[in-house]
Amino acid sequence: MTARVHVDLLLSEDGRRPAAELSRRLNVSPASVSVAVNALVKHGYVRREREREPEQRRDIYVVDDEAWYHSIVISARQTLESAQTAMAAAETLGPDTPVGQRLTEVGTFLERVVEDLRESADRWRTLLT
Missing domain, CATH: 1.10.10.10 (Winged helix-like DNA-binding domain superfamily/Winged helix DNA-binding domain)
Incomplete structure (x- = not known):
């Protein structure tokens, strides 16, 4: 629907x-x-x-011209929250534990992807208007 x-x-x-x-x-x-x-x-x-x-x-x-941009920004914000949750959990569990290391890697990966996504969305935003 x-x-x-x-x-x-x-x-x-x-x-x-x-x-x-x-x-x-x-x-x-x-x-x-x-x-x-x-x-x-x-x-x-x-x-x-x-x-x-x-x-x-x-x-x-x-549905306006910038709907796709706004959607990407919202998605990026939600993904960043997941990254921050992973990083906080890594600290709680200990960054030197296997789980802590894995969560730190996941959090770092997601933070960097979100940063790239935001930069790209901002760079190409003018195509929508």
Whole structure:
């Protein structure tokens, strides 16, 4: 369902659709759309906007030009948290123990990959705008 909502937004002319339209177009319940959109928002692929018309209030879901950049930044932040957790665990278990050494290596690897990923995303961000 998440992929269906994402693709439908990507295929819209302006990258925007209200929740009710997504529900109608995909022939699914509003609750299904809500769950899917929450996952997409969490990972940075979509943002939620409130449209306030005099008679109604509705959510509009938007895929913008920088959605892919934001997704990479969020993923990098989550991976960095994993790296920091591994490093902290290595310290707790002892950096000279086999487990501590393995966790230190994993943490260091993830930190460096995240650094490269962030630098690359920043360098190529202009391609999205």
